[in-house]
Amino acid sequence: MTSQLHAVEQAAIQIGSWSSEQVHITDLQVEINLQSTGLAINATAKQVQLTEPVGQLSNVRLRCDTLRWLSGQIDCQSGQLDFTHALWGNQKIAFNSKSRAEEENYQLTLTGIQLGQGSMNVQADYQQGQWQAELTGKNIALNSLVKFIGPYVNEKQLEMLSQWNINAVMNVDAELTGHQTRLASAKVSGKLREVMFADPTGSYAGEALAAQIQVALQIENDRWSWQQTLTIDDGQTYLEPIFLDLAEQSVTLSSEGQFNNANKTWQINSVKFAQSTSISANGELKGEATQLTHLQIDLSSVDLAQLYKDWLKPFIPGSSLSHLQTRGELTASLQWQPEQYQFQMNLQSVTIVDDAGRFAIENLEGKLGWTNQATVIPIDLRWSSASILSLPLGGSTLQAEASQNQIYFSNLSLPILDGELSLNDFQLSLDEAQGRSWQFEGVLSPISMDQLSPLLGWPTLQGKLSGMIPKVSYADEEIIVDGALLLKLFDSSTVIKDLRLQQPFGSLPQLYANIDINRLDLQTLTNTFDFGTISGKLNGRIHNLRLSNWQPVQFDALFETPEEEPGRRRISQRAVNNLSQIGGGPAAILSRGFMGLFEDFSYSKIGLSCRLMNSVCQMDGIEPAEQGYYIVKGGGLPPWINVIGYNREVDWPELIARLKAVSQSDGPVIQ
Known part of the structure; x- marks a missing residue:
């Protein structure tokens, strides 16, 4: 007798819909085939509705070519999952899995998850609520990744991200652990290229950046701890007001710290920054929410030029x-x-x-x-x-x-050529309300004018410059000298009063002063300037003086012989001719007549005034003449001579041109 046993080798199950708390499936069909190596399962569903943030999957197909069920363990050594998702697009993911339900142990490997133009592989292990996962991503575009993490980010953060233009391509490796739905630790390392970002206002931007990043995160209850290292070695970035060319000077930023989510306090135990080998900094910070409560930073630079160019200069544009x-x-x-x-x-x-x-x-x-x-x-x-x-x-x-907020010193001696400037009782203050201010007093010991004058662009002067400096103060971009500044020059005493200097280091400094000169020795002065010789004394004043960008724009000046001044008063023929040119008279007139026989003349009084306003000099002399005004009035022993000026109004540039012509003249020829 022969008998045959026919086994069931294929089964098909069709379910209209199936639901649980976690999933709802529509039009589920399952086909099971018995093979020598195990079971082959092919399941399809029109829709699978999962809990957020995954949501709905469409046109789902799950295939396992080798499903084994042995000793309570179910293995799928070769499987594929296909579906369509609104954000993730069409996915064809290869997988293998192992599960032991009684031990709550599940292992899953996913290969070929498509993230835009990139891909990711995932290996996960779950056992009794504890899980760990390893992720490997290649050529992942950051903007596509933002779509995937969108459901995990709150609306406020998502809105802020949407306002920025951000992109990058990265390779990433990550190790994650957790319990149930909570993350416990993460280790992430990645290489980024083609990084670009820009905020809506243009205050922050980066282009063609290349970077390497490593992050380690530990979470225990409400306490988060992290370690992080970021190196950027290519591209350019602008973080208002700082611009960095990372191809020339790479930067590395690392930190480690903790965040307490319960009370929103945080501390960065160590933050380190390095710009190539030229600049390095490390620090410690503490805070609560967005409020900084403690900061300590140590900075080192072996290249002050780089530090100034990249980190100091951008904060002081247009300043001195x-x-x-x-x-x-x-x-x-x-x-x-x-x-x-x-x-x-x-x-x-x-x-x-x-x-x-x-x-x-x-x-x-x-x-x-x-x-x-x-x-x-x-x-x-x-x-x-x-x-x-x-x-x-x-x-x-x-x-x-x-x-x-103050610096004070009692004395500072500054050598100037063969003299010295002593600053006494100097005080510098930085007040939050009133800004920067300083003050000092001083003494200027004699400086040789023949050394100083060429440095100031003056003709070579003789004698010494010295003086007493009263209290000088600076506030609100203005320097003020309290009292009188006393200078010794050309054997005279020069007193400068009401001295003010506005915006001294700005683009258009303004100087104001009243100057009085007492008993100026004309012999020394005229010999110095090769003007022709004049002996005697001269008093002078320059009141209401105003210099704009160091050029005179206003003053009221008068120079004249003192009323009571005994002594020899002589003026050379060359000085007469030069004074005549300044006053608008004919040049070298003395050389054409009888007076040309004399080399010098006596005078009783000499004087000249100029009131400058609107680039015009209103000129006058010591007293009116029949035509014009006296610049020199003869007197004393013969021969004596009068010098008369004729021009009452002279353009200031023209007057300066006359003075230059006089200083460069070789003088008249006596025949």
């Missing part, structure tokens, strides 16, 4: 410090907390030169600091040479103290 040449090394530290701060700096071989030639200092060494606290910070500086405007200053040292 915005065009400098710098070199040297420095270290600095800053400690800050609300309403308290302290800054200290150490300098080594520092040179600072203003491109406009307003100031310079060479080989500056030592330490300086600033604080708003009562604690005193010592300042100890030294330098080999310096200059202000065109005046060279020799090497010197400075010892001072800083406290409560």
Whole structure:
């Protein structure tokens, strides 16, 4: 007797719909085939509705060519899942899985998840609520990734992201662990290229950046801890007002810290920044929500030129410090907390030169600091040479103290040529309400004018310059001299009063002053300027003086012989002719007549005035003449002579041209 046993090798199941708390399936069809290697399952569904943030999958097909069920373990060694998603598009994902339901142990590997033009592989392991996952992504565009993470981000954050133009292509590796639906740890490393970003206002932008990033995150209850390293070594970025060319100078930023989600407090135990090998900084920060409560930063730079160019100059555009040449090394530290701060700096071989030639200092060494606290910070500086405007200053040292937003020192001696400027009781203050201010007193010991005058662009003068400097103060971009500034020059006393200088380091400085000159020695003055010889004394005044950008635009000047001045008063023929030209008279007139026989003449009085307004000089002399005005009035022993001026109004540029012609003239020829 023969019997045959026919086994069931294929089964098909069709379900209209199937639902649970987590899933709803429409038009489910399952086909099971028995093979020698195990079961082959092919399941399709028109729609699968999962909980958010996944949502709805359409045209779903799941195929497992080798399904094994052995000793409570179900394995699918070769499977594929196809579906369509509104955000994820059409997906064809290869997978394999292992599950032991009794032990709540599940393992899943997904290969070929499409993220835009890139792909991602996922390997996950779940056991009794604990899970871990490894992700590997290639050529993933960041803007496509934003679509995927959108459901996980709150509306406010998503709105902010939508306002930025951000993109990048990256390769990423990640290891994640967690419990149930909560993340416990993450390790992420990635390489980014073609990075670009821009905010709506243009304040922040980056282009063609290349970067490497590593992040490690630990989450325990409400406490988040992280370590992070970011290196950018290509492209350009603008973070208002700073522009960096990362191809020339790469940057690295690393940090580690904690965030307490319960009370919204955070601290960065260590943050480190490096720009190639030229600049490095590290610090510590603490805060609550968006409020910074503590800051400590230590900075080191072996390339002051790079530090100034990239990190200092952008914050001071258009100021007197915005065009400098710098070199040297420095270290600095800053400690800050609300309403308290302290800054200290150490300098080594520092040179600072203003491109406009307003100031310079060479080989500056030592330490300086600033604080708003009562604690005193010592300042100890030294330098080999310096200059202000065109005046060279020799090497010197400075010892001072800083406290409560002020710097004070009792004395500083600045060598100037063969003399010296002593500054006494100097005080610099930075007040939050009133801004920057300073004040000092001083003494100028004699400086040889034959050395000083060419530096100032003057003809070579003889004699010495010295003086007493009363209290000088600066506030609201204005320098004011209290009292009278006394100078000694040409054996005379010059008193400068009401001296004010507005915007001294700006593009259009304005100077105001009243100047009185007492008993100026004409012999020394005229010999100095090769004007022709005049002996005697002269008093003068220049009142209501105003210089704009160091050029005179207004004054009321008068120079004349003192009423009571004994002594010899003589004027040479050349001086007579030069004064005649200034007053608008004929040149070299004396050489054509009898008076040309005399080399000099006696006079009783000499004087000339000019009131400058609107580029016109209203000229006058010591007294009216029949025609014009007397510049020189003869007197004393013969021969004597009168010099008369005729022009009452002279354009200031024309008068300057006359003075230049006189200074360059060889003088008349006596025949």
